[in-house]
Amino acid sequence: MTESPSLSNLLKEERRFAPPAELAANANVTATAYEQAKADRLGFWAAQARRLTWGTEPTETLDWSNPPFAKWFKDGKLNVAYNCVDRHVEAGHGDRVAINFEGEPGDTRTLTYADLQREVSQAANALTELGVQAGDRVAVYMPMIPETVVAMLACARIGAPHSVVFGGFSADALATRIEDADARVVITADGGYRKGAASALKPAVDEALTRPGTEKVRNVLVVKRTGQEDIAWHEERDLWWHDVVGRQSEQHTPQDFDAEHPLFILYTSGTTGKPKGILHTTGGYLTQVAYTSHAVFDLKPETDVFWCTADVGWVTGHSYIVYGPLANGATEVLYEGTPDSPHKGRWWEIVQKYGVTVLYTAPTAIRASMKWGDDIPAKFDLSSLRILGSVGEPINPEAWVWYRHHIGGDRTPVVDTWWQTETGGMMISPLPGVTEAKPGSAQVPLPGIEATVVDDEANEVADGAGGYLVLTEPWPSMLRTIWGDDQRFLDTYWSRFENKYFAGDGAKKDDDGDVWLLGRVDDVMLVSGHNISTTEVESALVSHPKVAEAAVVGATDPQTTQAICAFVILRGGTAEDGELVEELRAHVAKQLGPIAKPKRILPVAELPKTRSGKIMRRLLRDVAENRTLGDTQTLTDASVMELIQSKLPSAA
Numbered sequence: 001m002t003e004s005p006s007l008s009n010l011l012k013e014e015r016r017f018a019p020p021a022e023l024a025a026n027a028n029v030t031a032t033a034y035e036q037a038k039a040d041r042l043g044f045w046a047a048q049a050r051r052l053t054w055g056t057e058p059t060e061t062l063d064w065s066n067p068p069f070a071k072w073f074k075d076g077k078l079n080v081a082y083n084c085v086d087r088h089v090e091a092g093h094g095d096r097v098a099i100n101f102e103g104e105p106g107d108t109r110t111l112t113y114a115d116l117q118r119e120v121s122q123a124a125n126a127l128t129e130l131g132v133q134a135g136d137r138v139a140v141y142m143p144m145i146p147e148t149v150v151a152m153l154a155c156a157r158i159g160a161p162h163s164v165v166f167g168g169f170s171a172d173a174l175a176t177r178i179e180d181a182d183a184r185v186v187i188t189a190d191g192g193y194r195k196g197a198a199s200a201l202k203p204a205v206d207e208a209l210t211r212p213g214t215e216k217v218r219n220v221l222v223v224k225r226t227g228q229e230d231i232a233w234h235e236e237r238d239l240w241w242h243d244v245v246g247r248q249s250e251q252h253t254p255q256d257f258d259a260e261h262p263l264f265i266l267y268t269s270g271t272t273g274k275p276k277g278i279l280h281t282t283g284g285y286l287t288q289v290a291y292t293s294h295a296v297f298d299l300k301p302e303t304d305v306f307w308c309t310a311d312v313g314w315v316t317g318h319s320y321i322v323y324g325p326l327a328n329g330a331t332e333v334l335y336e337g338t339p340d341s342p343h344k345g346r347w348w349e350i351v352q353k354y355g356v357t358v359l360y361t362a363p364t365a366i367r368a369s370m371k372w373g374d375d376i377p378a379k380f381d382l383s384s385l386r387i388l389g390s391v392g393e394p395i396n397p398e399a400w401v402w403y404r405h406h407i408g409g410d411r412t413p414v415v416d417t418w419w420q421t422e423t424g425g426m427m428i429s430p431l432p433g434v435t436e437a438k439p440g441s442a443q444v445p446l447p448g449i450e451a452t453v454v455d456d457e458a459n460e461v462a463d464g465a466g467g468y469l470v471l472t473e474p475w476p477s478m479l480r481t482i483w484g485d486d487q488r489f490l491d492t493y494w495s496r497f498e499n500k501y502f503a504g505d506g507a508k509k510d511d512d513g514d515v516w517l518l519g520r521v522d523d524v525m526l527v528s529g530h531n532i533s534t535t536e537v538e539s540a541l542v543s544h545p546k547v548a549e550a551a552v553v554g555a556t557d558p559q560t561t562q563a564i565c566a567f568v569i570l571r572g573g574t575a576e577d578g579e580l581v582e583e584l585r586a587h588v589a590k591q592l593g594p595i596a597k598p599k600r601i602l603p604v605a606e607l608p609k610t611r612s613g614k615i616m617r618r619l620l621r622d623v624a625e626n627r628t629l630g631d632t633q634t635l636t637d638a639s640v641m642e643l644i645q646s647k648l649p650s651a652a
């Protein structure tokens with residue numbers, strides 16, 4: 001990549017936040033973990049695997065004889081559900097709360113580990129009665145309710161890989177995923193609550209199952225959540241969860257599976273082509289999500305109340321609602337609804353109500369809270385919080401600092417965790433009791449993880465330079481392949497650089513060697529011969545007090561190859577005017593240098609986001625370049641694009 005001298009000051013973030021002394025003194029993981037892992041990486045992971053209870057202990061840590069097809073702990077055998085549930089009951093913690101469920105309408109349920117053991121056993125028995133065997137795939141299309149976690153654990157318990165499809169996806173998206181995974185049973189609900197109303201799910205399943213390719217689905221198991229009356233019913237196929245699961249025995253003996261037995265398939269959409277079914281397996285996956293929950297969230301199962309706000313339909317929900325926290329025997333919150341139902345303080349009310357100690361959320365939610373106003377979280381007692389986490393997108397330094405100050409009361413470390421559906425678990429993140437934090441940087445690979453930044457020729461870049469993020473050694477929770485398509489697995493991740501995993505993200509190392517994520521490489525802009533990252537310009541915009549959120553794209557330009565075009569959401573109802581736009585352009589030029597000054601800045605009311613909260617710059621590029629919009633299937637709210645387009649009468 002070409003380095004612009006005027007940009008070499010980028011991300012010179014001077015603020016530093018040392019870990020609180022008490023947290024550091026009692027941290028689960030200290031600096032020695034890095035040394036141990038450096039000295040003997042495989043020995044380190046073998047030791048972490050011993051956090052789990054194995055039916056047969058593994059003797060071999062990694063088989064890398066056929067790269068990049070890894071086998072971790074391959075001669076070991078274990079049961080994931082036993083590890084996440086039963087063993088905690090056997091250790092005398094049956095009365096400990098596993099899940100504090102808060103429904104959007106305000107209904108609540110408390111499930112202890114003993115409750116979870118009974119329900120997972122019943123559900124496992126039910127699936128077996130329906131003929132589901134080890135290896136059969138089960139699709140899960142559910143709202144955020146306890147049965148969703150129970151269903152996933154029941155699948156794991158009987159060795160049937162689940163394929164969870166986010167409840168906001170359409171019938172078509174669901175059908176494609178059912179077909180690709182060749183699922184035999186679908187678990188769903190009549191509906192769930194979102195934004196103050198019941199929203200149906202079952203009709204989308206009915207519709208999906210009329211599509212060719214889904215004929216092999218024998219049964220649909222339906223949880224009654226909303227009690228809508230006019231639900232269509234196919235007698236020969238549909239079954240109520242409460243009938244079938246409810247009548248099962250509460251005893252179920254878990255069977256051990258090979259460490260490399262498939263645990264789940266999870267589809268990532270990507271920007272082009274059909275969704276990729278990312279395959280994760282049993283022993284390595286559980287080892288890494290259990291370890292990272294312990295290390296990065298510093299989870300103390302006796303005292304912590306953990307809350308990950310992600311949807312279970314995303315990898316963050318799989319790894320840090322279901323498998324990681326429960327493998328640690330932790331107590332957690334599960335919330336069904338949206339952050340602003342029935343009011344914009346709902347999340348902070350939940351933190352106060354359950355005494356949440358560790359909160360894990362996404363930059364998009366933090367920026368929404370900033371926009372709604374500092375006074376909202378200030379109304380609640382958030383003093384129970386001791387660690388804050390972020391995931392999903394680069395977190396702008398200003399959002400990081402706001403999060404720490406307004407949510408964390410200036411006490412809490414903020415851990416910015418970089419990882420992907422493909423990596424299964426966290427890869428790059430500070431450790432809350434060890435790392436001196438830098439707002440906006442994910443900083444260092446976790447112990448046992450090897451990551452770096454390389455240039456076009458695969459050479460590691462010097463400190464202070466940018467390039468592509470790569471992972472240079474296999475890790476336990478790595479994807480094993482793309483379901484049914486080994487060649488696409490090789491092409492997508494392993495062909496760009498030899499023997500290195502290409503993550504698809506741009507990154508930069510600062511002078512201390514810390515890693516800054518700069519967004520997807522597809523989003524990097526080329527302006528007058530200089531590569532400029534969208535993240536950097538966005539962070540510069542967000543550092544202006546009047547900007548809540550920004551999305552930046554490069555639009556084709558005859559003079560400069562690409563011209564920087566920024567879409568901004570102004571904070572707290574700031575009036576838009578020509579002067580402010582000029583002020584913002586000047587602000588960016590001052591922060592980053594004149595080369596990074598946006599050619600156009602457009603104040604907008606909303607930005608297009610994926611359903612997991614990531615900004616869809618591709619669509620904004622279409623707008624900025626006056627093109628018809630590309631695929632909008634993964635967009636949360638398609639009307640956002642109409643609003644934005646209407647602001648652009650003279651886009652050319």
Ligand code: 6R9
Pocket residue numbers: 268314315316390391392393394395416417418419420421422442503504505517518519520612
């Ligand atoms: C866990 C998850 C993966 C992509 C990833 C990157 C972006 C995630 C990030 C981050 C900067 C972080 N991403 N965490 N970028 N800093 N802390 O989000 O998985 O949905 O597969 O997305 O998200 O671009 O490549 P997934």
